[in-house]
Amino acid sequence: MSKVIRKKGRSRLAFPEDYCVVDIETTGLSPEESEIIEIAAVRYRGGKKDAVFSTLIKPQHRITPFITGLTGISNEMVAGAPCIETAIRSFYEFAGGDMLMGYNVNFDINFLYDNLLRCCGIHLTNDFVDVLRFARKALPLLPDRCQTTVAAHYGIETKGAHRAEKDCEICNACYIRLRDELVRRSEEDK
Known part of the structure; x- marks a missing residue:
């Protein structure tokens, strides 16, 4: 198996006010062997929720009971969903x-x-920010830096986690708390 060389955007260490939080649910861990079954994107402008894109996707192969147990997404739920070609283009346009x-x-x-x-035939060239990087810096003493662990640390509700739109909302809440904590520490160090 050859390694894919991606011409994607760059990872940034930044605290943007205008951004789009993204999350997907998949049938596995490998982009080469697994399928996307849900995409969500929540657009923020000036730090406020502006618009939401969310869609289930009908995979070519059946969703396993393990993935249904993890995500709550069943074969019945995706039966009438758009195909990946339609969903991915809609995400890109959003x-x-x-x-x-x-x-x-x-x-x-x-x-x-x-x-x-x-x-x-389109390259996704958007730059991106990984909130996990902020969690590693701000919360080194947590037992792990899973999104739900970080959310629990800050008292953020996680009911409904592992559905893409809810994970976007949890991610954004974590981002705001981590950003504020890191900015506060930076100002204290001056």
Whole structure:
């Protein structure tokens, strides 16, 4: 198996006010072997929710009971959903040139990049911010830096996690708390 060389945007350490939080649910961990079954993107302008894109996607192969147990997404739920070609183009049009943000976002970016290129011949070149990087810096003493662990640390509700739109909302809430904590520490160090 050859390694894919992606011409994607760059990972940024930044605290943008205008961005698009993205999350996907998949049938596995490998973009080469697994399928996207849900995409969500929540656009923020001036730090406020501006618009939402969310769609289930009908995969070519059946969703396993394990993935249904993890995500709550069943074969019945995706039976009438759009195909990946339609969904990925709609996502791309929604995201536009926005800075993308997510939690462990390289996972999502690689799936989105590979599917957009395969289905539409388009490179996903948006720069992106990984909130996990902020969690590692701000919260080194937590037992782990999983999104739900960070959310629990800050008292952020996680009911409904592992559905793409809810994960976008959890990610954004974590981003705001982590950003504020890191900015406060930076100002205290001056």
